[in-house]
Amino acid sequence: MVALATLVILACVILEQLWLDEAGTFERILAAASPTTRQSAIQETWITQRLDHFNPADTRIWEQRYFQNLEHLREGGPLFVFVGGEEPTSTAWLQDGQMMALARTYGAAAFLLEHRFYGANRPTEDVSTESLAYLTTEQALADLALFVAALRGRHGGGGAAPRVVLFGRSYAASLAAWARLKYPHLVAGAVASSAPLLAKADFREFLEGVAVVLGDESPDCVAHIRAATAEMKRLLTADGGPQELTQLFSLCRPLNASRSHDVAKLFGSMAALVATAVTDNAALADGRDSVASACNLLVNASFGATPLRRYAGVMGRQLRLSSSRCLLVDEDAVVARYRNTSWGSRQVASGDRQWLYQTCTQFGFYQTSESVLQPFGVGMFPLEHSLHLCSAVFGERFTKDLLEEGIARTNLLYGAVTPEVSNVVFLYGSMDPWSYLGAQGSRSQDTYTIDIEGAAHAADMSAASAADSPDLAQARLAVEDIVGDWLARDAEEPWLQPADMVVDVEFDNDTDTS
Incomplete structure (x- = not known):
């Protein structure tokens, strides 16, 4: 699970045989660091x-x-x-x-x-x-x-x-x-x-921030992502293009380019993996990319002849690091998993279903592609895509209006970005x-x-x-x-x-x- 830390998952990234969680990551870091407290x-x-x-x-x-x-x-x-x-x-x-x-x-x-x-x-x-x-x-x-x-x-x-x-x-x-x-x-x-602190449905600024960090590391990094996503968009309508995307990104099922939510999930999943390199900035030894390692992969021709192939390499490396087989972008299959309400199901055990409910009712936090200042494909995973998942998983009444009411209530109750509170230290x-x-x-x-x-x-x-x-x-x-x-x-x-x-x-x- 790639969580809000963790992240609110841009497109609910699901890798077959993988669920990355921060708790496990932190335990791996501690194992290497010799913790000062006995278990x-x-x-x-x-x-x-x-x-x-x-x-x-x-x-x-x-x-x-x-x-x-x-x-x-x-x-x-x-x-x-x-x-x-x-x-x-x-x-x-x-x-x-x-x-x-x-x-x-x-x-x-x-x-x-x-x-x-x-x-x-x-x-x-x-x-x-x-x-x-x-x-x-x-x-x-x-x-x-x-x-x-x-x-x-x-x-x-x-x-x-x-x-x-x-x-x-x-x-x-x-x-x-x-x-x-x-x-x-x-x-x-x-x-x-x-x-x-601020509940917000369309959190487009998130990927703007990701682009700033990547650009500070290497302007070529952002340019190559932008070129790769442009080529992805071209392949969606080209003869044999969806099949090529299926192979490049190791999709679990053939991509149906006529299904907008499947396409949104592909573009959003790739953005999520790159964004995780920014938010975590971890070492490859911990099973994740840092900003430097991700950008090195994206701009170094030794990792692929074209920006698209190097961009797909980000997914390929994550699959290898996690011993996973493929990326699931089929919306029907994803929704089916999130609809499972048993405690033993994968999306429940990881907390993904529960967190999706909280975002659908109180927070939003959806990291959309609406800004032109981000390189992951303008408009390829809009707010409507996330809202669709809310209603598909939890029922028709889970609409944008219901979410906006919940967001307004959250910001009213807690004061949004200017809370009237003492004795708190915020760090960013x-x-x-x-x-x-x-x-x-x-x-x-x-x-x-x-x-x-x-x-x-x-x-x-x-x-x-x-x-x-x-x-x-x-x-x-x-x-x-x-x-x-x-x-x-x-x-x-x-x-x-x-x-x-x-x-x-x-x-x-x-x-x-x-």
Whole structure:
């Protein structure tokens, strides 16, 4: 799964026998980096939550998974919570990374809460459209609030309740900031890395940002992509052209050029793979391209005689790296997979169906080809293509109007790019196209926005390394100082209420760790 991190998938890229997820990627990075925390120090446990926090008459409950690492906890220390997002969680975030470095510095207990409907969390019998009505940011934030309240009561020891700082990346970064906005009496502060705060249906600026980063690496890189997509468009109507595209891009089924959604999926899938090189900027050893390696492939004639063949080589290399057979662009087949509502299905296990529902109802975030400033084929995967997937998968009522209402509500509830919130630090890398939806200011003097030159998506959340740029290293130090300031505030602050005033929530599989 290539997620919002992850990305909102431009065209729901589906590679046969592949599902790339960020959790697995981060674990591979940790394996090479020798994490500073033992896996044995991490415990898995569960907390009982209500299915619907906003209907007192609905008493249905479910068990939410979380992980804890108390290895660095000192007496009276704070509680750090890594907020889970639109994918199964990885305990790697409790082994190393920015939060764990700060946990060691400040003697904090560390927790990771997995998002409802993702990973092992199964609040309902299936993932039908009716069940997904309980998958909203409001419900997820209420889960988080009840979890934090329970932790504070559990670790308070009868005195002042411990201070809680939230950490998140991408969508989960938005949740962390919004939790501070909605529940300031529970949350002392939030570190929000690459948080997309503005809900928007047609996110055409995303690929504009991708083009800027590629152009900074090599102007020829963008020119060659533009030439390749022009040739792809020509082949759609040429004799034998669809067959040639089928072979070049290793499609699972012959391309039917008369089916607009199949064509959109092909063009969008290629854009998504290149965009991932920009947002992740990873090493090939991690199974992904960096900006430099992708552009080298696209402009170097030794990888193919024409821009089109080199562009197709991006897909070929991804197939090889992932041990996959082909790219699926047949819209009917893709829709059929997303319609499967069983927990064991591939699109559900990866979280793809659930995240699609959230984008169709609350966020949009669709990275369209509507801008002339991007090289991936103007108009080849328009907003209508993404909206079609919403209605095809979830039903006819999931229209553009329904999405626009949801987007307006999301921006109204949380303040869009200028939230009235204190004690949040927003961080964005200059190479991250998601920053176009990021924080642009706040009415509070206690909210910070840090722009990191040369950094990719949520780069600051990973562990510090010798390869960090001076800007990234400085950003880490700034976050350390800001979090330290939050923790040192006067005990009269509202989030330091006595522990006996905190809500009591039941933990399952509980052990005494106080």
